[in-house]
Every structure is written in structure tokens, then in C-alpha cells.
Amino acid sequence: DSGVTQTPKHLITATGQRVTLRCSPRSGDLSVYWYQQSLDQGLQFLIQYYNGEERAKGNILERFSAQQFPDLHSELNLSSLELGDSALYFCASSADGNEQFFGPGTRLTVL
């Protein structure tokens, strides 16, 4: 158990819909990272937050947004969903910016 929790575990929705994925980092970790993992694209970094502020941005689509709240939990919002957004979405947290602790992931299926 990494100490990082993600909800929900599975999400099935339709194209055009909007979903919110939630992540609680390990106690004390200020950095939260979001990744998308699909079979064809591998593990793609989406975005990083540090203590409530956006720190780094990767291959995140404009339809996607994230935020980190004062209690350090984070949410990833995915809107206008397309079939290609079906993937595993991971959250990770880190204390020092090096070793990252990954949550169990949310499996999103867009039908």
C-alpha cells in the first residue's frame, strides 16, 4: 500500500460526458502528479501540483483540468470525453520530487 488513494476505481461513461477523478496523496507529500496510461501511448505525464499551485504541465489536453485543494487532495476533471480517453489514470505523490508513490489508479472506460 503506497498511501496514495484514488477514487473511483472504475468509471464507465459515455462520449461527451464529464468526470472527476480524485486523489489523496501520502500524508505530508506536497506534490501530486497525474498520469494517463494507455496501451498505445504508454505512461504519459499530465500535470503536477505542489502545495496547491500548478508546478509542471505535460501532455494534458485542454479538455482536461486539475486542481489541488488546501488539504492537498487533488482532482482531475475530464470533459467532452472521447473514446480515446479510455485509459488508466494514475495519481502519484512525492515529498522530494524524486521518488514518486503511485495510487492504484482509476480505470476509465468511455463508450
Next chain:
Amino acid sequence: SQQGEEDPQALSIQEGENATMNCSYKTSINNLQWYRQNSGRGLVHLILIRSNEREKHSGRLRVTLDTSKKSSSLLITASRAADTASYFCATVPNSGNTPLVFGKGTRLSVIA
């Protein structure tokens, strides 16, 4: 785009044998890390090697880093069926704002 590229893409060995996976990357790095992922689960950090280190050990794991060749290898000795997983290298580039850049992984199968 992916920074690290693991080789081979898939590896199948017998229990007790050693498994070697390689990783190549493109830009200068601060450190390189190896992660393991069991099917459909979250990644687990295995080991970190800094750019000024050449070799590091952790239990049955041995990691080498050659910054002149921009490559790293992960050796798992005396493999067990429980080592069956995907293994990813990830680099922290010296420049830019991307915290970790992952390769596509090596799928290791250890047959009992």
C-alpha cells in the same frame, strides 16, 4: 514524447535465472529511476540512481548508469515468479519542467 526506451519490450525467463533490462534516454538527466508495475496496478518505485553514480544495488536488484551512452540497465538476480511484472525506467531531465519521463516498459515473465 517518451524519453526512455526500454529494451527488450518483453522478456521471458525461467525462475532462478537473471533478467537484464536496458533503458536508453535522450537528454541529460538529474537522475534515473526504475519502477515496477503489476498488471493494471500502480507503479512501485524500485531504485534511484543519480547522474554522478555508476552502479547501485538494492537486494536482488543491480542498476548501472552510463551517462556517456545515455543508458541504464536493471539486473534482477535469481528471479522468482513473483517478479513477473512490467518494468519502467524514468528519467528526471536536467532542463525543462517535466518531473519524470517514462519509457514504455519491459514486460518480464518469470516461469516457474
